[in-house]
Structures are given as structure tokens and as C-alpha cells.
Amino acid sequence: MSPSPSRIPLGIACVMGGIFSLTVSDTLAKWLGHIYSPMQIVFLRGGIATLALLILAGQLGGRQALLTSHLGVHLLRGALNVLTAYCFYLSLTFLPQAEATAIAFSAPFFVTIISVIFLKEKVALAGWLALLTGFAGVLLVVRPSPDHMQWAALLPLLTALGYAVMMTTARYIKAQESMLTMMLYLGVGQAVFAGPLSAWIWVPVQAEHWLGFAGIAFFSTVGLGLITQAFRVAPASIVAPFDYSGLIWATLFGWVIWHEVPSTWFYAGALLIAGSGIYVALFSGRNKT
Template identity: 40%
Template sequence: MNAQQPQHNLTGIILMCAGVALLCVNDALAKGLMDHYSPIQIIFLRNSIALPFAALLAIKMVGLGGLRSNRVGVHFMRTVIWIAATIMFFTSIHLMGLAEATALAFVAPLFITAISSVLIARVGWRRWVAVMVGFLGVLVIVRPGAATFEPVSLLPVATAFTYALLMLSARLLDPRESMWTLLFYLSFTSTLLSACAVWYFWTPIRAEDIGLFIAIAFVGTSGMTLITQAFRVADAPTVAPFDYTALVWATGLGWFFWGETPDLLTFVGAAIITGSGIFIIFREKRVAES
């Protein structure tokens, strides 16, 4: 093992936790803005504000070549998937608790494992059991058939499935492209595609919301950058479990700003989903090393 790896792993964990915290703030800002604006308008303004900074960052880090890609079509395809996932998640956090929606969205690793078993490689029985246990956690939170069941609770699950497709589609990207190029194209293609529809949903921006849009552009872009860098400097199985710290942030932010307090079954379901996801992460590491 590289003598510097423990230090790199510590750096990766710090970056991951900071990035996750920023993305949770991003979600909280989106939840507040959803009272007055559509998801498409939020996506358009967030990315159009972030685009110049993403471009300058790509140029600074890798030169003008950072603005070029050999697979522009793949970037557009992935952005369509990402916009669909974002619209569903923003709608879900607008209509339900932030912590509950976040917990349900964490079934994405389970979907990734299930889809991978069909399209990419065989998945062993242990990981399949973990997937099934994880979906049991979803049922605990959603409670289909119960009097408290609400169809909107299926939106974060659909978000997770769409996000899983987004993660798997990363295999189609040019491996030579830097993370700065990927971030630039995410901002660029999101701005372009959302601009095609935003006129239909446009609502005049209130003066008091200008700062919130600037903030959501900053924290969203910064959070994605930090998480991407975390996976670059440290082992993926080491940093990936810290993605679940989002449940702590989502619970705290939901309680502080909206007085949301998840019930006991939501915590139980979240624990089941988290445990299943972490098991899959470490099981995949063990399989890769064998």
C-alpha cells in the first residue's frame, strides 16, 4: 500500500463530508425556492450562474483543452437524465420532509447493483440479499397500503433509479477528460437544455431571492467539486460510506427551517437502507480484491 494512502484517505473523507454538507444546503435552498419557482427555473438559474465559474475553473486547471470533449453527445444524454432526477427530487422535497426524501433517495446504490447485474457483471448472492434488505427499508418508510401512504413518496425512489442510470452512464465518458471538464459540461449542457423549457415556467424573480440563487449556484457547484475530488484522492470504498452523512444534515436542516421531525419508522427504514448500502460498498471492494 502507498505510504501516503492513509493521509490521502483522511483528506478524501474530509472532502466527502464537506461536499455532502454543501449539497444538503443546496437541497434546503431548493426546497425554499420551490415555494415560488419551478424546478426547471431553479436548475436554469443555478447552472447559468455557475457556468462562467465552471469554465474559468476548467481553463485554469487544464487550459483551454478543458472546454473540449470528444463525447459531447454523451454529456447531453447524461444531462437529460440528471435534469429528470433533479426535477423529481426537488418536487419530492417540496412536498415531503427533507430527511425522508433524502433517505429514500439513498437506494440509488441498490439500483446500481441491480442494474449492473443485468448489464455489466454478475452480482453475488450476498449483494442481492443486501439489495432486497435495502428495499425492505424503502417499504418501511413508504408504508404502501397504510393510511399514511402518500404517492409522492415514490418520487425519491424514482430519483434514485434515475441517478443510478446516470452513474452507470459514466462508463461512456472519455476517461481522459478531467473532472473540471466534466463539471463544465454539466453546467453548460444543463443551462442549454433547461433554457429550452424555462420560458414556459418562468416566474419573475423577487429581489429577496437573488442572493439565494447565487448561493445555490455556489454551494451546488462546490459540493459536486469536493465530492468528485474526494473520489480522486482516496479509495472509493473508504469515502463512499460518508455520503450517508447527508441523512444527518437533511434531518437537521429540515428540523431547523421547517420544524420537520421524521417518525420512528423513517429512522428505522433509513438505518436499513444505509446498512445495506454500506455492506454493498465493502462487499464490492472485497470482490474486486479477490
């Protein structure tokens, strides 16, 4: 059954709002990442978000938000989110924000590969050519050479892989589950999996940084919730290309806040990544109609 056309603008608005929220969260994490371990940031992000969402759930009806028939899927998504967030936050301490974001936007290519291997979907030759073009764009951004290549460039690639798996699992959660339930279990998963890993590298939080951690918790949870909701209410082939608005925000924030000026190689690679990703999304969407 085709989705209602009236829900498509909602899906686009959700994904664009979600991407902007995640960029704000990433910017705060880049700031705090020079003081605290990425794993501690992930744990506090999940812990603060869980407390806030539990309070919100109590105000909006209580137990209903806690009910789910997909606990295993939620826990898997929480573990994947810890992995992806840790890798990306760590990459932000070594790479410019725009560069790390551009590499992480190779996620649509992993979504396609996952769909072929595990969901037995078919991809035409043009689709594979688009994937290779996007990979070429990643190479332009990374520029692997003895003089330029950084191991940190592998971190946003791992982020992209984990993000692709996490977004793919959204289709296994029934549409009847509310966005509040989705966000709550994501926060719980972050706290449960990141807590033990952050205990041995814990750094006491300075009073002036609590607001920053609260901002990371708020914007990351809302961002992931909005993006997940977008994939649930509208076709992925329509909403996925709007992910690339994040390249604009990451470049702008990196320039204004961190005075990071991307190279010409970055713009060329980002254009290839975004263009091929948009093509893959639209091309796969036409194949399914």
C-alpha cells in the first residue's frame, strides 16, 4: 500500500529537523570531546535523555509509553547507537566537523549493500555505478596517501555502517508504537550499554558543562526520533535525500564555531557523495514501484 501523499511533507520535515538537531548535538559533542571521553558523553546523553523522557511519559499517560513488543529490536538499536555515536564523537576530536560528516554520509551505500545481502533486494547496474561514484567521493574527502591519510577517517565510516543497520531495523517496529516510546528505549539502550564502558574512564563533570550535556541529550534524542519517524511515515526514497542537508549545517557550524575551512577536495567529494546518495535513493524507489 502506498503511503498517503499528505504524510510525505511530514516525513520530509521530520528528517530535516532531525538532521539539524543531530548537527547541533555533534557540535556540542565536539566541544566537550576535548575534555571528556566519547563513551562518557554517550552515557550521559542516554542517561539524561532517559530521565527526561520518563518524566515526559508520566505526564502524557505513563505506562503506555513503556509498552513494546519489540524489546530485542530496541536493545539492538541502542547498542548500535552507542557504537555509532562513540565512533563519530571520537572522530570529531581528530577531523574537521564537515569532513567527518561527509564521510558518515556514506550510510546510504551501506543501506543498499545490506538490502542486497540480507533482504535479497535487487540493484541494477546503474545503482552499483552510483555506489562506486559515492565511494569515489569518500576517497576525495579522505584523500588516502602517506601524507594525508588519517586512521580517524575510518571512524565515521563505522558510524555510517552502524547507522545504516540501525535505520534498517526501524521497519521491524510497528507503526502503532509512538515516537515517545522509540526515543525512550533508544535512551535506555545508550545508558545500559555505555554505562559500564564509561565507568573506568570517568572524569568528574564540571558544573558549567552540564548544560552542554543536556543539550547533547536533547538534540540527539529528538534528532534520531524525528529521523526514525520520517522513515516510518514516508518512503525512504523520498526522505533519504534530505539527509544531505546535514552537510550544509556541518560545514556552516564548523566554519563559524571552529574556523574550519574545507578544501576544494572536500567540496568535490561531498558533491559526489550527496549526488550519488540521492540517485541511489530515488533509483531504488522507482524500482520498487
